[in-house]
Amino acid sequence: MDDTIYALGTPVPSRAHPGAISVVRLSGPRAAEALIFLTERRAFERGHSARDPALPEPRRMTLRSLYDPKSGEAIDRGLVAWFEAPNSETGETMAELHLHGGRAVVGGALEAIAKLGFCRMAEPGEFTRRAFENGKLDLTRAEAIADLVAAETDQQRRQAMQQMDGALHRLYEDWRTLGLRTLAHLEAAIDFPDEDLPPGIADEVHAGITQLRAEIAAHLDDRRGERLREGLHIAIIGPPNAGKSSLLNLLARRDAAIVSETAGTTRDVIEVHLDLGGWPVVLADTAGLRESGDAIEQEGVRRARARAASADLRLLVLDATSGWQAERDKLVASTERWDGARDIVVVNKIDRASVADADVVPVSALSGDGLPELLGRIEQAAGALMQEGGAPPLTRARHREALVECQASLARALTASEIALAAEDVRLAMRALGRITGTVRIDELLDIIFRDFCIGK
Numbered sequence: 001m002d003d004t005i006y007a008l009g010t011p012v013p014s015r016a017h018p019g020a021i022s023v024v025r026l027s028g029p030r031a032a033e034a035l036i037f038l039t040e041r042r043a044f045e046r047g048h049s050a051r052d053p054a055l056p057e058p059r060r061m062t063l064r065s066l067y068d069p070k071s072g073e074a075i076d077r078g079l080v081a082w083f084e085a086p087n088s089e090t091g092e093t094m095a096e097l098h099l100h101g102g103r104a105v106v107g108g109a110l111e112a113i114a115k116l117g118f119c120r121m122a123e124p125g126e127f128t129r130r131a132f133e134n135g136k137l138d139l140t141r142a143e144a145i146a147d148l149v150a151a152e153t154d155q156q157r158r159q160a161m162q163q164m165d166g167a168l169h170r171l172y173e174d175w176r177t178l179g180l181r182t183l184a185h186l187e188a189a190i191d192f193p194d195e196d197l198p199p200g201i202a203d204e205v206h207a208g209i210t211q212l213r214a215e216i217a218a219h220l221d222d223r224r225g226e227r228l229r230e231g232l233h234i235a236i237i238g239p240p241n242a243g244k245s246s247l248l249n250l251l252a253r254r255d256a257a258i259v260s261e262t263a264g265t266t267r268d269v270i271e272v273h274l275d276l277g278g279w280p281v282v283l284a285d286t287a288g289l290r291e292s293g294d295a296i297e298q299e300g301v302r303r304a305r306a307r308a309a310s311a312d313l314r315l316l317v318l319d320a321t322s323g324w325q326a327e328r329d330k331l332v333a334s335t336e337r338w339d340g341a342r343d344i345v346v347v348n349k350i351d352r353a354s355v356a357d358a359d360v361v362p363v364s365a366l367s368g369d370g371l372p373e374l375l376g377r378i379e380q381a382a383g384a385l386m387q388e389g390g391a392p393p394l395t396r397a398r399h400r401e402a403l404v405e406c407q408a409s410l411a412r413a414l415t416a417s418e419i420a421l422a423a424e425d426v427r428l429a430m431r432a433l434g435r436i437t438g439t440v441r442i443d444e445l446l447d448i449i450f451r452d453f454c455i456g457k
C-alpha cells in the first residue's frame with residue numbers, strides 16, 4: 001500500500017481502435033509528485049517536492065504538456081487532474097492523465113512514469129482493492145464495480161448499480177447485527193453460569209436464529225441475481241428436423257448452427273448469447289429427441305435432455321407438417337421440469353401448414369413469420385422468472401457458499417446441547433456472513449476476488 005501504482009484505465013489502443021482519449025491513473029503517496037515531474041519540464045533532474053505550487057488545484061482538470069522526465073521531450077498535451085487523499089476513489093492521493101488515444105502516446109506516457117523510478121504497474125483490481133482497504137467500499141460493492149464493467153444488458157447494469165449502492169451490503173450487515181445481538185444474549189448466559197437464563201431469553205434467542213434462518217433461506221432460493229449475471233438459460237428442444245437450429249439462427253441473427261434436411265443433424269449443444277429485451281440470455285440448440293441406434297446421436301440426445309432439465313426456460317419446437325399434437329404430448333410428458341405455465345411450445349413451418357391453437361406459438365423459421373410474437377412470449381416468461389421483488393437478489397456463488405455455511409452453523413446452534421456450543425455456532429455463522437462483505441477479512445479470499453478484475457480497475 002506504500003507503493004504508488006499506475007495503469008491505463010481505458011482499453012489498450014490498437015491500430016484499428018486508437019481511441020480518442022486514453023486515461024492513465026496513478027494512486028499512492030507519490031502520485032502528486034509524479035504529476036509534477038511529468039508536467040514540468042526538467043523538474044525531475046532539478047528535484048521537486050509534492051507541495052510545489054505548480055500542482056493545479058485538486059479535482060480540477062487542467063491542460064498541461066506531458067514530458068519524458070529523462071529527456072525532457074514532450075509526449076502529449078492533455079488534461080490532468082489530481083485528487084488529494086483521502087478524497088479519491090482509492091482513498092489515496094491519485095493523479096489522472098487524460099491523453100490523446102493512440103499506441104505511441106499511451107506507450108510513451110507509461111514509459112515516462114516508469115522512468116520516474118518510484119511507481120510500479122498496478123495488478124488487476126489493485127485500485128479497487130485499495131479502495132476496499134481504505135474503507136471506501138465493502139466487498140459486495142467492489143464486486144458490483146466488476147459486474148458493472150462487465151454488464152452487457154440494461155437489466156445487468158441495473159442490478160450492478162443496486163449492489164454498488166450498497167443494497168446487498170446493508171442486507172448482510174443487518175443479518176449480522178441480528179446474529180450478533182443473539183450472540184450477546186448467549187454470551188451473557190455463559191458468563192453467569194450459576195444463574196438460570198432470564199425468562200424469555202431462551203425464547204428470544206430461538207426466535208432470532210429462526211428468523212435469520214428463514215430470511216437467509218428465502219434469499220438462497222432466489223436465483224434472479226445469478227441468472228442475471230450469468231444469463232438466463234433457454235433450451236430449444238424437440239424432435240429431429242423440426243427446425244430447432246433454424247430457429248436458433250433466426251433468433252441469433254447469424255448462422256450459428258448447421259441446418260440440413262437430414263434428421264439428426266445437430267448433436268452437440270450449441271450456445272449463443274443474446275440480449276432479449278434487456279435480459280441476458282444463453283440460448284442453446286440441442287439434438288433432436290428420438291431413439292437412435294447411433295451412439296454419437298444417443299449421446300447428443302442425452303445432452304439435450306440434460307440441458308432441457310437444467311434450463312430456466314424451455315422452447316419445445318415442433319413441425320407443423322407432421323402430427324405435432326401427438327409429438328407435443330409425448331415430449332411434454334417425458335421432459336423433466338416441464339412447466340406448462342411458463343415453458344413455450346413453438347410450432348414451426350407454418351409456411352407449409354397452418355396452425356390455429358391459442359396455446360402454441362406458430363412461426364416460420366424460414367420466413368420469420370411469428371418471430372415478434374415468439375420474442376414477446378420469451379420476454380414475458382423471462383420477466384416472470386426475474387420478477388423484481390423488494391429484496392436485492394443473491395448475485396454470486398461466493399456469497400451463496402458463505403450463506404450455506406452460515407445456515408448450517410445456525411442449524412447446529414438450534415440443536416446444540418450446551419449454551420457455549422450454541423454461541424460458538426452462532427459466532428461461526430456470523431464469521432461466514434462477515435466474509436461476504438469483508439468485515440471479516442481473509443487475505444487469500446481478497447487475492448482471489450481482485451485477481452478477476454481487469455488491470456486498471
Ligand SMILES: Nc1nc2c(c(=O)[nH]1)N(C=O)[C@@H](CNc1ccc(C(=O)N[C@@H](CCC(=O)O)C(=O)O)cc1)CN2
Binds near residue numbers: 025086087096136
Ligand atoms: N476520470 C475518471 N472517471 C471515472 C473514474 C475515475 O477514476 N476517473 N471512476 C473510477 O472508478 C469512476 C467514478 N468513481 C469515482 C469514485 C469516487 C471518486 C472520488 O473522488 N471520491 C471521493 C470524493 C467523493 C465526493 O466528492 O462525493 C471520496 O470518496 O472521498 C471519484 C471517482 C467512473 N468515472
Ligand SMILES: Nc1nc2c(ncn2[C@@H]2O[C@H](COP(=O)(O)OP(=O)(O)OP(=O)(O)O)[C@@H](O)[C@H]2O)c(=O)[nH]1
Binds near residue numbers: 287351352
Ligand atoms: N418450409 C420450412 N422449412 C423449414 C423451416 N424451418 C426449418 N426448415 C427446414 O427443415 C429442415 C430441418 O431444419 P433444422 O433447423 O436443421 O432442424 P433441426 O430441428 O435443428 O434438426 P436436427 O438438428 O436434425 O434435430 C431444414 O431443411 C430446414 O431448411 C420452416 O419454417 N419452413
Ligand SMILES: [Mg+2]
Binds near residue numbers: 246285288
Ligand atoms: Mg439442429
